[in-house]
Amino acid sequence: MFDELSQRFEDAVKGLRGQAAISETNVDGALRDVRRALLEADVSLPVVKEFIEEVRRKAVGAEVVRGVSPDQQFIRLVHEQLVETMGGANAPLARAAEGPTVILMAGLQGAGKTTATAKLGLHLKEQGRRALLVAADVYRPAAIDQLQTLGRQIGVEVFSLGSDAAPEAIAAAGVAKGRDEGFDTVLVDTAGRLQIDASMMEEMVRIREAAAPDEVLLVVDSMIGQEAADLTRAFHEQVGITGAVLTKLDGDSRGGAALSIRKVSGAPIKFIGTGEKVEALQPFHPERMASRILG
Ligand code: GDP
Numbered sequence: 001m002f003d004e005l006s007q008r009f010e011d012a013v014k015g016l017r018g019q020a021a022i023s024e025t026n027v028d029g030a031l032r033d034v035r036r037a038l039l040e041a042d043v044s045l046p047v048v049k050e051f052i053e054e055v056r057r058k059a060v061g062a063e064v065v066r067g068v069s070p071d072q073q074f075i076r077l078v079h080e081q082l083v084e085t086m087g088g089a090n091a092p093l094a095r096a097a098e099g100p101t102v103i104l105m106a107g108l109q110g111a112g113k114t115t116a117t118a119k120l121g122l123h124l125k126e127q128g129r130r131a132l133l134v135a136a137d138v139y140r141p142a143a144i145d146q147l148q149t150l151g152r153q154i155g156v157e158v159f160s161l162g163s164d165a166a167p168e169a170i171a172a173a174g175v176a177k178g179r180d181e182g183f184d185t186v187l188v189d190t191a192g193r194l195q196i197d198a199s200m201m202e203e204m205v206r207i208r209e210a211a212a213p214d215e216v217l218l219v220v221d222s223m224i225g226q227e228a229a230d231l232t233r234a235f236h237e238q239v240g241i242t243g244a245v246l247t248k249l250d251g252d253s254r255g256g257a258a259l260s261i262r263k264v265s266g267a268p269i270k271f272i273g274t275g276e277k278v279e280a281l282q283p284f285h286p287e288r289m290a291s292r293i294l295g
Pocket of ligand 1 (some may be wrong): 060089107108110113114115116192247249250251272273274276277280
């Protein structure tokens, strides 16, 4: 993997080759190239700037590693810093100490929330767990039917009160059913909007208060790129998120949103969506995403 990366940064690190160590003066060219790579991967600009300064601080004055040239050392440092910033290792889903674990799915319309809710239901089922899917997206007319269809397809029960009930009432009733009937996880699909919107945030807060979730997962379409930073900030400040699902990584997005989400909220990306099919969900691995972001 480092071979591939070093090829990508071949020119960038040229200035470091043959040097005794990485210094303030000889690292600039290499940092410029990393900056370009991150921007090309659609990491948001303030996040790129902060990341570059962190790499600069670590690179300059880093101890010379015996047997490793400064250019290789630099590339390794960038990669490690990316992995570390994205949380180091995969972060598992929270689990309630007692009663069902409640997970709220949040995000904009079209991000892939309903799909991700079903994907997680199947993922848990495959681990021998029993999930209840709750259809609290009363805003998008087809969302309830879509969740019911997916639930039938994967053999996971779906709870709905139709589209006339208030979403917070649906969420509360779903959680109560989960507890009464011994489900171990309740996944609540909520309504998004086309863009960040006060009524969506207020609705999310009401649902959060009614459902007392163990996790609030923000579902983010990786194709929105740079906008992921503002989106995450808004949800994190107004609702509070504990993790994220990054969808549509089967497309050609380089996944820079992953870095922005983590930097802005501190919350780990827990899963990635890699296709429309209900099986297309994978745990998030910072190591793989770092390589993808660097391109
Ligand atoms: P919601 O409005 O957030 O509930 O979004 P949906 O779950 O309805 O998804 C919106 C569209 O994105 C649908 O056409 C999904 O099939 C599609 N979709 C969701 N996740 C993925 C993914 O990981 N990859 C691809 N290619 N499409 C996805």
